[in-house]
Amino acid sequence: MEDCYAMAATLVNRTCYQKRTPVLNARKTSMTKALALYYHPSPPRLLRRKWKPDSSRIGINFRDFTYKELHEVTNGFSKIAVKRMEKVANQSEKTFMTELKIIGRTHHKNLVKLLGFCIDDNHFLLVYELMKNGALSDFLVKEGMLPTWSHKSEMALGVARGLLYLHEECDTPIIHCDIKPQNVLVDSKYNAKISDFGLSKLLKKDQTRTDTCARGTVGYLAPEWLKNAPITPKVDIFSFGVMLLEITCGRRHIELSRIEEEDEDEGGDDLLLINWAAGCMSSGRIDILARGDPEVLDEITRFERFIKVGLWCIHPDPILIPSMKIVTQMLEGTITVGVPLLMNQ
Template sequence: MITFEKDAFISGGKLELTKNKLDDSLTQSVGRASYAQPVRLWDAKTMELTDFITHFSFVINALNNSMFGDGLSFFIAPLESRIPSNSIGGLLGLFSPESALKASLNKIVAVEFDSFQNSWDPSDNHVGININSIISATNVSWKSSIKNGKTANAWVCYNSTTQNLSVFLTYADDPVFGGNSSLSYLINLRTILPEWVRVGFSASTGRLVELHTIHSWSFYSTLEAENGNRKNRVPLAIGLAVGLGVLGFGLGLLWFFYWRKGANDQRKKYLGDDVCMDDEFGKGTGPRRFTYRELTRATNNFAEEGKLGEGGFGGVYKGLLSESNTETAVKRVSKGSKQGKKEYISEVRIISRLRHRNLVQLIGWCHEQGEFLLVYEYMPNGSLDSHLFRGKLMLTWPVRHKIALGLASALLYLHEEWEQRVVHRDIKSSNIMLDANFNAKLGDFGLARLVDHELGSQTTVLAGTMGYLAPECVTTGKASKESDVYSFGVVSLEIACGRKPVEPMAEPTKVRLVEWVWDLYGKGQILEAVDKGLCAEFDEQQIECLMIVGLWGCHPDSTIRPSIKQVINVLNFEAPLPSLPSKLPVPMYFAPPVDMCRFSYTSPGFTGSATDQTRGSSGSGSTYSSTTSAGSATALLNSGKNNR
């Protein structure tokens, strides 16, 4: 399962990349060891890039010499790639002297662990990410333990969504990888490498010597092979063990079980794809897994007449589970929707662990035959927006007030009461479902993120719906509990006023809901904004309180917005109303350059959520996502001058 080139070989159950015989010259040695089977980096049909993670332990042993060289690398290259001629020394077996500095002549991505300073190197001991050149695109110095031959552990990860290639290196005796990085670089690998590649290691010596030994190696990727066999997702961990089995059946068997355990442990920790979910939700806790056949039967093969709604990443269908005679809503992620798959994973991870009377319950999930499906409890009264804006049923004030309090209770649980803070990031009326008794149930956690309670905001992929997004989210890309409160404020005004956040056809002063209501508040006429459909049948004190709290939540300055606990106290008249400015303050934020944000809008005709269980089009805004550039991650390796 392992292909060797030049001086690379197996010795004592380890991969030796260069010569290590003490009775032989160790100078000017070069070798490669690579996985014998092709690895799929991206899919030419769908253009989907794989996520991957590789972990290896290695030793660079200077044999107690004060001078040593040159280093080893992990590389990804075209299938036909072989060791170039004259690639000893600082070229690490990756480049020929003629092509080393000419990126246009190469197709290779490598992570180098360099132990000798050549003219193109920033220092002697450094880790670098190399793209088509021996000159690293980014690098960081590292305090190595080369002289005494201590074992290092490295993880190289690629996130296809952020296109971030990251490296983590440690000499800890019992290392634990938590997803952090020592070095990272943003790169679209599809523009550098072909669909099928080889992965492996390369090392070399020049006039100075050292030993380059790989003790263990695992490689996992999320992109399936062409035959669709899910087992091909982890070929390398087993493949290396089988390759080393030539040393003897017993040793091979030990390696096999070692790698199998490592494969199971690491995929649960790091990959987080649907394979891991099989393990996570197969333990009898939370939602259960359904088969695709069960759900096709429950939805009458996803019959069009049973379709409840259409969201940004798929349709929602009414279903009936025959065994329990339970009505459900089944969301079917659109095939080929990469973002839809990511939201599916996020939803299963987060909402399945949450239990609250005002959250939509996830009953189960299914990923089979290229399909991703989520099964929710059925909400017979559909979504809040269908009643407020589409005339499904005129909600009385007591029902509206109960919905507002229920939504606030759900947010209190997410922000302050659960073990981790959950930032929902997409609170809107179409994501608020109503059960048979018109109790509010917040749904669609596809954009939600977990945040430690001691942390505030986090820079992430900007996502949400126009009209509900806090101004700082648009300009800085930071989502927080304060931005969730802003969205709650908008929904509160929708409940009281019976209109959408933005009405393009309204009078100029009434186009934007927040601005219009704030202007009336400043004039002492806030009750003029109340939904005329209520026919003046409402509690004036309650509705005025909800509207003022809504404006408070929509304050442009996030530091002035209330916490959700303060909101609940005021709505229950356990705390006084805030005194707000008579004019809507103008937000002041540093806006990043335009090219930092790339906006991609869904169809403006429908903004229903993944759990929207009503037919029709709300048109209340467009769900979108954008990417904010955070630059390369800060290097976290041990720093300091080397002793050489």
């Protein structure tokens, strides 16, 4: 119930039907060119109240805002996260509307929560909850405040559960198409939430694959993107596998500085993280990946399980990549993780 922000649920023949409040609601005024939406995860009530510069209203009442009003009520956007898109081309507007349409269908604690939007002249704004620890990409390498193994493992599980919801639990299956640390935000309690749905694809209820042009980020792209083949949710799982190895090992998927530091006695080619991880696992040197972290060494079995799951996710043959449900179960330790086939090739 809490994971999906559901207000009620019914159980019919072992199937759970969740009742929730979609955010596909808005109002438009004739006074301005602005269109804005705010919602609260309780049964919707549209209210018109005299506007006051009170940021506590954000996320509670529906209200029409201009860009100026929105800037003032949030004290210069200081209490929310705002994604800006300048209207410089039709593609910007298309990306904006895609993200609004996708995020409006979702309700899960591991997806960033949309608080509202504003369209005013050339200002295209998506207003999200403020995530104080910022993007996972910065948080993982921030000097002086690196996350603990406990935090990293829970963040990885959070992203996995968010993807499971998108792929298998959402009313309409969604392929994110750009899973990477930059698109995962971390709140003050180290909860990881998937964001940025501008490149996402909606599937029909019984649809398992779709044709689309290549999209995503180099380093996280599944092989089928490069083959112009129909894509499935497995492209997200491949990207998640790369990111899972980054979270677990505490380094980026590629580090050019390691070219001069390569040492064959430490697992071989470590320029690419996936090669380094696979090499260390094949040689039985999981301790190298742990980097002497005492917390990791105390949970070396769990750490090894996360590495194995990451390697399963990045198999070049999508047929052999496990579903997000199985990936989540493997991470949680409810099913056994076998030796990744990637290590034998």
